[in-house]
Amino acid sequence: MADQLATLLLEERRFPPPAAFAARAIGTPALYHAAARDRLAFWEEQARALDWITPWTSVLTWSPPHARWFDGGRLNVAANCLDRHLTGARRNKAAIIWEGEPGDRRVYTYWALAREVGRAANALKRLGVVKGDRVAIYLPMIPEAAIAMLACARLGAVHSVVFGGFSAESLRDRINDATATVLITADGGYRRGQVLPLKRIADEAVAQCPSIEHVVVVRRRPAGEGDESFAEMTEGRDHWWHRLLDRESPDCPAEPMEAEDLLFILYTSGTTGQPKGIVHTTGGYLTQATATTRYVFDLREEDIFWCTADVGWITGHSYVVYGPLANGATVLMYEGAPDWPERDRFWKIVARHGVTIFYTAPTAIRAFMKWGTKHPAAHDLSTLRLLGTVGEPINPEAWMWYHEHIGRGACPIVDTWWQTETGGIMITALPGVTTTKPGSATTPFPGISVELVDTTGKALAKGGGFLTLTEPWPGMLRTIYGDDARYQATYWSRFPGRYFAGDGAKVDDDGYWWLLGRVDDVLNVAGHRIGTMEVESALVDHPDVAEAAVVGKAHDLKGQAIAAFVTVKEGVKPSAELREDLREHVARKIGAIAKPDDILFSADLPKTRSGKIMRRLLKDIAEGRALGDTTTLADPNVVARLKEQYEDKE
Ligand code: WTA
Secondary structure (H helix, E strand, O other): HHHHHHHHHOOOOOEEOOOOHHHHHHHHHHHHHHHHOOOOHHHHHHHHHOOOOOOOEEEEEEOEEEEEEEEOOOOEEEEEEEEOOOOOOOOHEEEEEEEOOOOEEEEHHHHHHHHHHHHHHHHHHHHHOOOOOEEEOOOOOOHHHHHHHHHHHOOOOEEEOOOOOOHHHHHHHHHHHHHOOOOEEEEEEEEEOEEEEEEHHHHHHHHHOOOEEEEEEEEHHHHHHHHHHHHHHOOOOOEEHHHHHHOOOOOOOOEEEEEEOOEEEEOOOOOOOEEEEEEEEEEHHHHHHHHHHHHHHHOOOOEEEEOOOOOOOHHHHHHHHHHHOOOOOOEEEEEOOOOOOOHHHHHHHHHHHOOOOEEHHHHHHHHHEEEHHHHHHHOOOOOOOOEEOOOOOHHHHHHHHHHHHHHHOOOEEEEEOOOOOHHHOOOOOOOOOOOOOOOEEEEEEOOOEEEEEOOOOEEEEEEEEEEEOOOOOOOOOOOOOOOOHHHHOOOOOHOOOOEEEEEEEHHHHHHEEEEEEEEEOOEEEEEEEEHHHHHHHHHOOOOEEEEEEEEEEOOOEEEEEEEEEEEOOOOOOOOOHHHHHHHHHHHHEEEHHOOOOEEOOOOOOOOOOOOOOOOHHHHHHOOOOOOOOOEOOOHHHHHHHHHHHHHHHO
8 A cells, every 4th residue: 555655645746627518518627616515405405406306305314324315305316317317318328338248239218218217117016026125236237237226226126136147046136135036037147159058057046045936037148049048937936038028018107116115225345244235325326427427427418428447336327227227328338358259349349339438347458458549449439538447446547548549538537436435426536627546536526525534533634544425425325135234344443434435545735536446355456446355265165174274365356365375174175176176266255356366375374372373474575575573473384485486485
């Protein structure tokens, strides 16, 4: 962290908004002034951009750490994303332009999307889904993912989207935690030319999910091509999506929801082995998603907005589905990998559809850098006018590359800091207002109160410390599903009265925020959150493993890579095969994203005299640094031996 800080301090480049951009920008300095004058009035103003069935009677009720926003107000999220766009010219506007990885394409106008959502909602209703029921969604990036989410929202059912890369066990645990009654999945999804057999994985999960009554299966693969092997349908439980929708009417009334009714649960990794079900509600979440999409991305009627995130993550919820559609925008959605069939796939898509706003993760940008400038240079990217990043700190080199080679030096870049828990963007530039500095997320969005604190919780005006939020915000998580005590302990106890985000940060003399990564036991691998404890539990679940410790180590492309230190049981011989077997075991337990890059077998792990594993020292070893303070160790030789062993391996 110290090295990183030192490099960032040297960053002196400044990029004021291009004059032409600033001249017509939607977000202006007036927004900051309005929010500074009266934060709640500012958020009310944003909420007024939505269609409410009944207006709210109170803006905010705050009994820390529980917030209620827009109490008394009633609205429906799907009606805000669809119905209200059907009366004027937007009716025939593209809502979703989709490309499948194999090259198939579909376009849904707002009208067509609304009808499909209506049918899907009626189909769910016929399966017995009512307001408040939980529906799990395990789909590839196909339009049906958005349709399924909106259909749930229309009925007031709570969706829990599970990223398609997660394993059967991860899916099972998430379904069981939420006691979902319906699972929506697909026969498969395409990724680098392969079919990911989602239905087969789902079957394995559902076998241990007593709450599931129905499984709805979207046919993604061409009909007739070995259907049975990809989707064996269980009579009575399983239904083809297209057959269900075929017989339904497109008209389905939108359920009037209270502002604080649940909209969705989204599981994310924390510092224990058990992922947390982050709870988001209706009115506040949609208000922040809608306002941030509009101002941060300067969203206009004629834009084509491409956020490359999967709907399985919060970024896909807020900036592929809810934020853009509530604004009546045209969203581009792509199913597959950026390097399939070639490494120019993204740029081909930008050129073909005339994408104007592009929002992606630093990990992807670093991969593009490595692949070389010839790929973007081969395509016409001149329609792009604004770029964004999210998910991890962006190193200034990657920022500059993005600026020059994707943005032609002409597009502002918004580096947006936020979390699954915050629901929407919290720290970001406004593209027509803020002078950006490569590597800094710049300043809080209007109406967001961020403060840096030291280890004792004392507020700092600048320097290095921890990022905390001091006032409730509309899109904030309301609790952890089924575990309010954990909600309070995780977010509100480290610094009493403040929300602690888990991130380290630095604030410079201009009040700009530089995010320095997680300071807890959460890893950020290629922009995906993974708990060290989750990987450790998966490893010790293997019959040959006695103990495991997992740390993140700096990685050029992925930001962080997973390094595991493993002690095997008596009589087991460490081997290359066992190492591979362990990696596969973790993939089976959690998903391929959690596979450790390095596994080092070791006779012992460095522990304190009270038996606590010192991960800090393991991190020093994994990152090839001199060992930090070892005085509290029970046996300092253990760590010295490990360090030698690790270096020999290289
Ligand atoms: C990290 C993703 C630096 C951070 C929206 C946070 C970032 C975690 C940025 C949340 C950024 C997200 N700069 N770090 N612009 N954006 N992060 O829940 O560590 O998947 O706590 O939400 O990603 O990850 P999550």
